[in-house]
Each structure stands twice: as C-alpha cells, then as structure tokens.
Amino acid sequence: APGLYLIATPIGTARDITLRTLDILASADVIAAEDTRSLRKLLDIHGIALGERPLIAYHDHNGDRVRPRLIQALEAGKSVVYASEAGTPMVADPGYDLARAAVAEGHTLISAPGPSAAITALTLAGLPTDRFFFAGFLPNTAGRRKTALQELAEVPGTLIFYESPKRIAAMLRDAAQVLGGARRAAVCRELTKKFEEVLRGTLDELAATCAERTLKGEIVVLIDRGHLPNIREVDLDSALNEALQGLSVR
Numbered sequence: 001a002p003g004l005y006l007i008a009t010p011i012g013t014a015r016d017i018t019l020r021t022l023d024i025l026a027s028a029d030v031i032a033a034e035d036t037r038s039l040r041k042l043l044d045i046h047g048i049a050l051g052e053r054p055l056i057a058y059h060d061h062n063g064d065r066v067r068p069r070l071i072q073a074l075e076a077g078k079s080v081v082y083a084s085e086a087g088t089p090m091v092a093d094p095g096y097d098l099a100r101a102a103v104a105e106g107h108t109l110i111s112a113p114g115p116s117a118a119i120t121a122l123t124l125a126g127l128p129t130d131r132f133f134f135a136g137f138l139p140n141t142a143g144r145r146k147t148a149l150q151e152l153a154e155v156p157g158t159l160i161f162y163e164s165p166k167r168i169a170a171m172l173r174d175a176a177q178v179l180g181g182a183r184r185a186a187v188c189r190e191l192t193k194k195f196e197e198v199l200r201g202t203l204d205e206l207a208a209t210c211a212e213r214t215l216k217g218e219i220v221v222l223i224d225r226g227h228l229p230n231i232r233e234v235d236l237d238s239a240l241n242e243a244l245q246g247l248s249v250r
Ligand code: SAM
Pocket: 011, 012, 084, 086, 087, 088, 089, 090, 091, 092, 093, 115, 116, 117, 118, 161, 162, 163, 164, 188, 189, 190, 191, 192, 193, 218, 219, 220
C-alpha cells in the first residue's frame, strides 16, 4: 500500500528485526536509508533482493535536496520505506523532516516498530521505568553540558542519554558534580552485541570506574531521578513547631 514506512532496524544483532519489517523491505517500491551500505548489508543477511528498486541515501546533509524526490514518489502512489543507520528513525536520528513533510502533504505514515537503544538500556539498567525522559546527546563542551544537566536535575523520572565513548568519563564526572554523586545510574554498552556490558552504581562510582577504564563502543547512560525532600515530613515539622510555640505562649 502507498505511504511512508518508518522502519526500525537492529542496534547490533541482525536478527533483531521483525517479520513485518522484512515484509515491508521485500515489497516497498522505493527504499531510502541514512546509510545505504548498512541497509544493503541487512538486506543481504535476510536474503532480500533489491532488484531494480532504487536505494536512496537520505541523511542530515542531503535531506533538503532528496526529500522532494521521496515526496514525489509518494505522490505517484508508491510505497517508500525509510530506515536510519540503526534502531528507530527519528530517535537521535534523521527522519523527522521527512515524516513531517509526508504528513503535511496528506500521505499515510506507517510505523514498523522495533529496537531502540534507549528502551533496550532502560530494560537493563535496574532503574525505575515508570517514568523516563529521553535527553539524547548532551552538548559536547563542559560548560554547555553542565547547563543542560542542571536543566534536567528535577525531572521526575529516569534520565536517558546517548553518549560517545570519548566523552563518557567527562560526562559522568559533570553529572556527579551537577546532580550529586550519590544518584544511582547505569552505563549500558554495546547492547545486543558480543561485548554487551551494564555497569550499575552511583554517579561517583561510575565516574571513578570510567576514569580508570576506557570504555569502547556505543553507550547509553541512565540516571535515576533526584529524590526531593519529603514534603509531608517538612510540613509536619513546621506544623509541630508552630503548635509548640502556641503552647509556650499560653
Ligand atoms: N536511532 C537509534 C536508536 O533508536 O537507538 C540511535 C541512533 S544515535 C545516532 C546512536 C547512539 O545510540 C550511539 O551513540 C549510542 O549512544 C546509542 N546506541 C546505538 N546502538 C547502541 C548499542 N547497541 N548499545 C548501546 N548504545 C547504542
């Protein structure tokens, strides 16, 4: 059926792809991908022939130029599939402008859900999952990173960040300083891959670990919410004080 299909692709293990996504890849008229090489590889692994179908690169650097071509294909009644390099498109990845343009032109948007590093990490971190906030990549200069962390200090949910191995030590050090070293956190590395690893501890502990050990690969950092003072206890205290003062006057 015509429409723009946003498909999730594996974040490590090639078999983490849904049967429906394979069906869509096998039957779409036009395939667009952030990274055509990795998409070709994925098609190969799953035995899907591209045949005469176009495989178009669509990423942050050529989006404005390529988008009209994809929208034209939709206008011609074609089915267009879009995959980012890994995981779910539009989650710290391109696709938003394309999806928005398709909706604005009245085309059907179809999602074929699947892996995302953020949710995979959330299930492994051992931190509360009832509420969470995806904060993407932090700025890469110390000053702007600290400001961004400060803005997130009181979010009442687990914070989820993507981080590069180059900056993980500095990021944890800054987070410990801004949010307090006692906050619980987790560093999830190389998810679904051979060297998958989850480090759990306080921000101080994790910052110390990463200062002495170089972590490689792809990383998600999760940080527990801040524990605000228990407001009922504070209120009880002041109420009691007031009552005692009243007593001494009489
Ligand atoms: N769209 C992707 C998703 O849905 O997760 C994210 C793309 S973003 C450009 C890439 C970042 O995601 C990496 O730098 C890393 O922080 C995180 N990531 C992706 N795959 C990962 C994996 N297998 N293990 C840990 N983190 C991963």
